[in-house]
Amino acid sequence: MRHRPIPGSSGSVREMSLLGDRLLHAPCEPVTEFGPALNRLVEDMFATMYAADGVGLAANQIGVGQRVFVYDCPDDEDVRHLGYVVNARLVEADGIEVRGPEGCLSLPGLEAPTSRFDRAVVEGVDLSGAPVRIEGTGFFARCLQHECDHLDGVVYADRVVGRHRSRLQRALRKAPWAPTPDPDHA
Template sequence: MALLPILTAPDPRLKQKATPVGTVTPEVRRLMDDMLETMYVAPGIGLAAPQVGVLKRVIVLDISPEAEKRAPLRMADPELVWVSDHDATFEEGCLSVPQHYSDVARPAEIRVRYKDENNVEREMEAKGLLATCIQHEMDHLDGVLFIDHISALKRNIILRKLLKVKKTGTSAAPVA
C-alpha cells in the first residue's frame, strides 16, 4: 500500500466529474487500499478518488471510533437509490479543505447501491453520520465540495484563506 497526496481546494481537479469504474479490477482494489491507508494517516473518515487526483467513481470510508476495530467500506460507482424526506445537519470538514468546518444539511437516511472491492453489487441503508459521510464523499465524484453547500460569503472566505496557504506556505486559521 502507498500513501497518496491529497489535493486541497481551490485545486481545479477537485471540481471535475469522475468517470465510472465499471468493473472493480485489481488496480481499483489497490487504489481503494491506498486510499484507506491515506485516509487513516490523514486522519479522516472518508476519501474520494478525485481527492487523490484519480477521476474514478471510488470512495472509501470508516466512521468507527479509533479505539474500536476498523470497519472500512469500499465503494465503486456508488449511486443513491433513495433519500429520506427529512434532513439531518452535521458539522462537516474535509481533507481537501483542511482546518475548516461548517454545518451542512443533507437527507438523514439514504439507500446506496455500489460495487464492493470484490466487484459484488451491494445495496445498503444508512442514517446519521454514515449517511452524511457517504453523501459527502459522493459529492466529490461530481466535483462538489462541502463548502459548495454553504453561503457564498463563507465559501469565498475559506477559499481565499486556502489560496493564501498554497501561495505562502503558512497555515490557515479556521472559520467558525
C-alpha cells in the same frame, strides 16, 4: 483463527488534492477495469484516509477520476461502518434534513454547517464487481452523501449557504493552502 488484514495496511499514502484542483470539480468516470490496479487504489485510499484522520475519501481527492470511495465512519449510535464502494451512486437520501458541521480532507482545517438528509442509501459494486448496497443514518448518512457528492464533482463548500457561506469563503482566502482563483468560476 485467521485475521483479515487491516484496510490500508499495505497501501501507500498519496498526495491529497485540495480545493481548486479541477479534478475535484468534475464528475468521476465509472470503473471498467477490475483487478490489481483497482485493489491497489482502494488500499492506497484507505492508507491516505487514515493518515489524514478522515472518515471517508473519494478517489478524486487523490487525483484519480474514478467513482470509488472508502469509509471508516461511525453513525450517531457510535456503530462503526467500514468499507468501500466502486461505481457508487446515491440512490436514496431522505428523512429529516439536518444542518451540521461538515469538513473535508480537501479543505483542511475548515468546516461549515451543511444540510444533509438523516438517511442515505448508496449502491455500487465491490472489487469483484458484485453488487453492494450501503444504508446509513445520522453521521454515517452525512458521510455517504458527502462522498457521493465528490464523485459528482461537488464539494461540501458548494452546499453551504447564507452567512455560513460568506464565513467559509473568508476562511478559504486566509487558508495557508488557499486555492488560486479559477477564472472560469470567478
